[in-house]
Amino acid sequence: MRLDDEAESQNVEDRRGGGFGGGGGFGLPVGGRTIGIGTVIVALAASYFFGIDPSLIFQGASVIQGQPQQQQQAPQQHRAPATDQLTVFTRKVLGNTERTWEHIFETDLNRRYAPPTLVLFSGSTPTACGTGQSAMGPFYCPGDQKVYIDLGFYNELRQRFGAGGDFAQAYVIAHEIGHHVQNLLGVSAKVDAARRRMSEAQANQLSVRLELQADCLAGVWAATAQKANQQLLEPGDVEEGLKTAAAIGDDRLQRQAQGYVVPEAFTHGTSEQRVRWLRQGLTTGDIRKCDTFAARQL
Template sequence: MRLDDEAESQNVEDRRGGGFGGGGFPLGGKSIGIGTVVIALAASYFFGIDPMLILQGASNLQPQQTPQPQAQRAPATDQLTVFTRKVLGNTERTWDHIFQTDLNRRYAAPTLVLFSGATPTACGTGQSAMGPFYCPADQKVYIDLAFYNELRQRFGAGGDFAQAYVIAHEVGHHIQNLLGVSGKVDSARRRMGEAQANQLSVRMELQADCLAGVWAATAQKLNQQLLEPGDIEEGLKAAAAIGDDRLQKQSQGYVVPEAFTHGTSDQRVRWLRQGLSTGDIRKCDTFAAKQL
């Protein structure tokens, strides 16, 4: 991919190097040590004293803690982080064009969160082992960039467009959220058995693959220099590498189709190619498709 002239997205939150802070227990904006908590519980047990009275008194003796503003870190300048910001920036401009041209509405871009290990989200604790994911509750895409190493080393799917496809797929879930697809699917899944709910999840994921293809096709149309020879093949190879059938075969030696949640390798390639070849969001209706 040729991204030299692409502007970087400003909607990136870098949490790497941070952590879950906090010693003690918060009470009234102050922190109470665990020793005080133990004393309060003992007083309650032996003397029948309300433990909250002791905790509140200890809190009043604590000096008022004024929240300290976090130091602003300069944006990371390593190649992979810059690449990620540029790809996200391109998705913002491309989807804004699609929304205005095809849907006659404005596009609200997601925030992309870079993290390592684990991080809090509105959908629960996100972990690197989960791979990249989108949380509709806070409209954020979460990714540990170490996933790209796994994509290349474990799945044999390297290359810059393979990495861009991963981001575009998660942004595809954001598009589904904006268009109301996510809410309808979640509501329907709650009324279904596990096998049926999994089938609906497969259609959801395949649509996100198709939307990733629509992004790439439209971005190339807007900037004829964006994609290079071999880029499309990288993306298709990545889609095939993370098909449910291939992953199950690698991890457990056999395939359980009713447990699929993302689609087979062939299906993921087919729908990514559908988006790439048409560049039309209306051609991504996996829910109406009789055959995936």
């Protein structure tokens, strides 16, 4: 990606080194009982990429649909913005998503886009959806309209799953921004209400449609941004994104974690589905083509 001329977002909160690190570990207590290590591994694998709090998976809910919890918020950090390459890259990608979604909301939806805040943290951090931890992977909390990410996640993405590259990293951010778009449009609230009337397996199926729509919205962002700036995407960028989508399908993650696949436990979609919907957004650039809830075949 060529981001040299892109303005950096100012909606970034850097909590790294702010005293919020530490904590975490296996043996998550849920409802007065302790989850076994095998279940923990499966939940972590299923939620690790573009993920959600694994403890909420055990409860049959995701952070995307979770109810905001009363949580002590981190105090504002007053420090000079970090200038390392990855942090600057993240701020530039976020800035591009802001300008792109402002355009889409205005021209296609006749609405005003309210950008989220992106929180950089390490270890753990308080959120309106509970305590966020690095092991969860990046996630979006609708309660405070913030995207949370530990940039060390990108090393895991590259080293463990062979899904590296700048556009792969941008796709991570764009997917979470897709959840913010869903929240602004009321999609997340409708899914939350519907999930409460369903069995766990049915609710998981609905979560898959929500996640695949976020993949499609990430593709819409990239296509629209490329239309505005023909130099943004470089040869191989799209392939990086599709490779990453394939690497983080529920079926692949489950097979790697436990050696077999449990389709009724899917919450994000298969590798094939994630690739298909990311490509749908990339090729059409049309938010109206991302209606995964009306699709007969995912």
